[in-house]
Structures are given as C-alpha cells and as structure tokens.
Amino acid sequence: SNELTQPPSVSVSPGQTARITCSGHALPKQYTYWYQQKSGQAPVLVIYKDTERPSGIPERFSGSSSGTTVTLTIRGVQAEDEADYHCQSADFRGTYTMFGGGTKVTVL
Amino acid sequence: EVQLLESGGGLAQPGESLRLSCAASGFTFSDTAMTWVRQAPGKGLEWVSSITASGVTTFYADSVKGRFTISRDSSKNTLYLQMNSLRAGDTAVYYCARVLGSSALDWFDPWGQGTLVTVSS
Numbered sequence: 001s002n003e004l005t006q007p008p009s010v011s012v013s014p015g016q017t018a019r020i021t022c023s024g025h026a027l028p029k030q031y032t033y034w035y036q037q038k039s040g041q042a043p044v045l046v047i048y049k050d051t052e053r054p055s056g057i058p059e060r061f062s063g064s065s066s067g068t069t070v071t072l073t074i075r076g077v078q079a080e081d082e083a084d085y086h087c088q089s090a091d092f093r094g095t096y097t098m099f100g101g102g103t104k105v106t107v108l
Numbered sequence: 109e110v111q112l113l114e115s116g117g118g119l120a121q122p123g124e125s126l127r128l129s130c131a132a133s134g135f136t137f138s139d140t141a142m143t144w145v146r147q148a149p150g151k152g153l154e155w156v157s158s159i160t161a162s163g164v165t166t167f168y169a170d171s172v173k174g175r176f177t178i179s180r181d182s183s184k185n186t187l188y189l190q191m192n193s194l195r196a197g198d199t200a201v202y203y204c205a206r207v208l209g210s211s212a213l214d215w216f217d218p219w220g221q222g223t224l225v226t227v228s229s
Contacts, residue, residue, distance in 0.1 A: 017178040030145065031214070033214075033215040033216070034151070035216075037153075042203055042218075042219040042220065042221050042222055043145075043153065043203070043216075043219050044217075044219070045215060045216065045217040045218070048208070048209075048214075048215040048217075049209075049215075054217065058176070081135075083221075084152075086152060086153050088153075088155075088215070089211050090211075093112075094211065094213060095167070096154055096167060096168075096170075096213065096215040097153070097155050097158070097167075098150070099152055099153040099154065099155060101152045102153065
C-alpha cells in the first residue's frame with residue numbers, strides 16, 4: 001500500500017538517544033524528508049534526501065536508511081526537542097507525495 | 109529572509125468556496141515550485157497540492173482532486189488555492205511552503221504560519 005508508517009510516540013530521557021522510524025514500500029526508491037513541529041508552530045525541515053541536514057539544524061539530528069525503513073536519530077536529546085516529527089516521501093512513480101502519521105517525542 | 113504569508117482562511121458552509129493566497133518574498137518565486145499542505149485539528153500533515161515553477165504542471169491529492177485548483181501569479185509573487193465544494197473534512201490549517209529539489213514533490217522549506225479553514229453549517 002502507498003502509506004508511510006510511524007510509531008505514534010517515543011519517550012526519551014534528556015541526554016539519551018531517540019530513534020524515530022518511518023516505513024514504506026517505496027522508500028528504497030524514493031528519498032525521505034523529516035520535519036519537526038513544535039506545539040502551535042509550523043513544521044521545520046530537519047533532514048532532507050534521507051541523510052542531509054539543512055544549515056542551522058543541530059548536528060544531533062541525523063537520518064539513515066535501510067531497505068523499506070528510514071530512521072531519524074536525535075542524539076543527546078534536549079528538552080527543546082520535544083515535538084511532533086513527520087516523515088515525507090513520494091510514491092513509487094513520483095506522482096504524489098505523502099506524510100507519515102507523525103511521532104510525538106516526549107522528553108521525560 | 110524567505111517569508112511566506114498565507115491569507116484567505118475563515119468559516120465556510122459545506123458546498124461553498126474559498127480562495128487561499130500565499131504571498132512570497134525573499135527568493136526568486138518564478139524559479140521555485142510551491143506546495144500546499146494541510147493539518148486537521150489534532151491530526152497529522154496531509155499533502156494537498158503542488159505546482160511547478162512554470163505553473164504548467166500541477167499535482168493533487170486524491171482527496172481534493174476535481175475540487176481544488178492550485179495556481180500562481182509570478183508578477184505578484186503569490187500562490188493560490190481555489191477550494192470549491194468544501195466539505196467538513198476539509199477543515200484544517202492550510203500551510204504553503206517552498207519546494208526545494210528537482211521535483212515539485214521534493215522537500216518543503218520553509219513553511220508559512222498557516223491559515224485556518226473551518227467548514228461547518
């Protein structure tokens with residue numbers, strides 16, 4: 001099916017590592033992008049083309065890809081990283097794009 | 109600084125129409141694909157539509173195809189979304205965003221602050 005699947009929530013203690021997965025059948029063929037959305041704010045791009053980090057995004061944010069699953073990793077999580085994280089990718093043929101359901105990251 | 113400012117949201121009854129606008133500044137609008145993404149209250153993001161830099165090619169989610177029309181006016185640096193036959197399920201915050209990459213379906217950066225559309229009788 002043409003869907004992106006994310007876990008609804010991830011909890012992590014400050015200073016630890018958070019890993020957020022996104023699964024989809026087309027991911028081996030299409031790039032994935034990640035957005036951070038804090039409460040009441042617009043989304044912000046944190047990873048593009050699976051692993052690239054835009055300027056201004058802290059180095060603790062990284063992306064990786066393996067088969068039909070891509071992962072956003074946040075190392076040394078800080079309280080300010082508490083937010084919803086959304087993955088985005090296209091279908092096999094590149095005729096439309098879509099988002100995963102989003103993952104709420106809670107910093108304990 | 110790249111800025112995107114949406115307007116045109118508000119309350120509409122089912123079956124009515126609304127036109128959203130997105131005023132862009134800080135980059136060469138005529139060289140850049142653009143997109144609309146929406147977020148229903150308490151829900152995730154849903155891609156709505158994208159348009160190439162030239163405006164020749166458009167893309168739509170199945171949920172809005174045939175009802176919504178994306179367009180752009182490069183003389184005004186403005187992106188539009190004409191929404192017809194509105195339904196309750198169209199209630200959401202609508203964001204416009206600049207598209208980066210080689211395709212109108214690549215990554216979105218930055219995003220505007222959004223405009224709320226409420227469809228209710």
